[in-house]
Structure formats: structure tokens, C-alpha cells
Amino acid sequence: MDVLEITNLNKSYGKKILLKNINLQCKVGEIIGAFGRNGTGKSTLLKLIFGTVKADSIHIKINSKTIFPNDIISSKKIAYLPQDTFLPKEQKVREIIPLFFPNGEDQDKIFYSPQVSSFEKTKVGKLSLGQLRYLELLIIGNLSHTFLMLDEPFSMIEPIYKDVIKDLLLKLKKSKGIILTDHYYNDVFEITNKNFIIRDAKKIEIVDKADLIKYEYLKSNQ
Numbered sequence: 001m002d003v004l005e006i007t008n009l010n011k012s013y014g015k016k017i018l019l020k021n022i023n024l025q026c027k028v029g030e031i032i033g034a035f036g037r038n039g040t041g042k043s044t045l046l047k048l049i050f051g052t053v054k055a056d057s058i059h060i061k062i063n064s065k066t067i068f069p070n071d072i073i074s075s076k077k078i079a080y081l082p083q084d085t086f087l088p089k090e091q092k093v094r095e096i097i098p099l100f101f102p103n104g105e106d107q108d109k110i111f112y113s114p115q116v117s118s119f120e121k122t123k124v125g126k127l128s129l130g131q132l133r134y135l136e137l138l139i140i141g142n143l144s145h146t147f148l149m150l151d152e153p154f155s156m157i158e159p160i161y162k163d164v165i166k167d168l169l170l171k172l173k174k175s176k177g178i179i180l181t182d183h184y185y186n187d188v189f190e191i192t193n194k195n196f197i198i199r200d201a202k203k204i205e206i207v208d209k210a211d212l213i214k215y216e217y218l219k220s221n222q
């Protein structure tokens with residue numbers, strides 16, 4: 001079973017300590033949810049693990065083997081879904097899929113995924129937010145990368161596509177380990193095995209909504 005281990009992660013911006021001595025482990029078969037108020041460093045955490053933001057210190061191991069931050073992208077072990085879309089707006093969905101998957105069999109996995117036939121002829125710029133996020137997740141999730149860092153997969157998504165996305169993530173976790181962050185906490189709790197909150201730069205393990213209240217992410221009447 002593949003394991004991603006992050007230890008001794010520290011990140012400051014100027015005098016502000018954003019993340020202090022964070023340790024985190026993610027195994028294939030797990031979906032881990034990261035919570036925290038705006039600006040606590042959740043997106044930064046995912047980018048540090050993906051290697052696109054430089055840490056003050058970080059040690060990343062996959063199956064006990066160290067991977068240096070500069071080698072993460074080329075190792076093709078960790079994939080990252082950014083908050084903002086990364087697909088060109090003017091191209092149709094069916095033109096985009098072969099750009100990521102030259103092999104016909106791999107393309108078919110996407111073309112025959114639920115819902116895709118209903119929007120494959122549509123230009124990316126004309127997709128609903130739910131269709132777009134789902135398409136991005138299908139692309140990222142069908143790459144060979146074992147670990148997925150997902151920044152806000154549910155944000156602003158209509159309920160029907162949230163369910164399609166949840167089904168996809170539950171299917172993907174059979175062969176991947178996933179760390180995701182989103183403020184839509186009910187959707188996150190529905191699919192995660194483990195959760196944590198970032199508070200005062202530290203990572204605190206949590207289990208449920210009561211903990212989100214305890215750590216002042218939610219008010220008790222929400």
C-alpha cells in the first residue's frame with residue numbers, strides 16, 4: 001500500500017508563521033479533509049506538498065523514499081487540482097481529453113465516465129461550474145499519479161454535480177490517496193476517512209462537526 005509522508009513542514013510569510021511543524025500521512029485508500037478559516041494556509045499546504053510553493057522546511061517521503069520538492073512534478077506521483085480552472089476555455093471537451101491522454105483506451109475511460117457524453121461537444125468556457133470541476137477531476141484523477149491534492153472540489157458546485165464528484169472521489173480512492181480542502185464541510189465529512197483543522201499554524205486532528213465548533217471554525221448554531 002503506497003504511503004505519502006510529510007514531516008517537519010514549516011512555512012512563514014515574513015514574520016507571519018503560517019504552518020508550524022506539520023506532520024501528515026496519507027495512504028492509498030484514504031481521503032483526508034483539511035479545514036481551517038480563510039487564510040489559515042490550506043491552499044498553501046497543498047502547494048507546498050505539490051512543490052510549487054517553497055517551504056521553509058519540508059520532508060516528503062513516498063513509501064519511505066525521500067522526494068525533494070524540485071522533483072515532485074517530474075516524479076508524477078503527486079497531482080494537484082488548483083482552486084482556479086486550468087483548462088483552455090475556447091476548446092471543446094472532446095478536443096481537450098486527447099491533450100492529456102494520447103492513448104485511446106485512456107481517453108475512453110473519460111469519455112465513458114458518467115455524464116461526459118452530455119457535455120463532450122461543449123466548449124470548456126460554456127460548461128456549468130459543476131461540469132467543469134467534474135471534468136478537471138476526471139482528468140487529474142485519471143492520470144497515473146498516486147496522490148491527489150484537491151483544492152476546493154465542491155466550491156460553488158450545484159448539488160447534482162457534487163454527488164457525481166463524490167462518487168468519482170470514492171471510486172478514485174480505491175487506487176489513490178487524496179488530501180482535499182473545502183469549506184463545504186458536510187460534503188467533505190461524507191467522503192473522508194480522516195480530517196484535521198489548521199488553527200494557529202498547527203494541525204489538529206478532528207472527527208466531526210462538533211470539533212469544527214470546538215475549534216471555532218463554525219458557530220454552534222450553524
Ligand SMILES: Nc1ncnc2c1ncn2[C@@H]1O[C@H](COP(=O)(O)OP(=O)(O)OP(=O)(O)O)[C@@H](O)[C@H]1O
Nearest residue numbers: 013014018036037038039040041042043044045183
Ligand atoms: N506569496 C505570498 N506572500 C505573502 N503572503 C501570502 C502569499 N501567499 C499566501 N499568502 C498568505 O498566506 C495566508 C494563507 O493563504 P492560503 O491561500 O493558503 O489560505 P487558505 O487557508 O487556503 O484560505 P481560503 O480558505 O481563503 O482559501 C493568507 O493570509 C495569504 O494572504
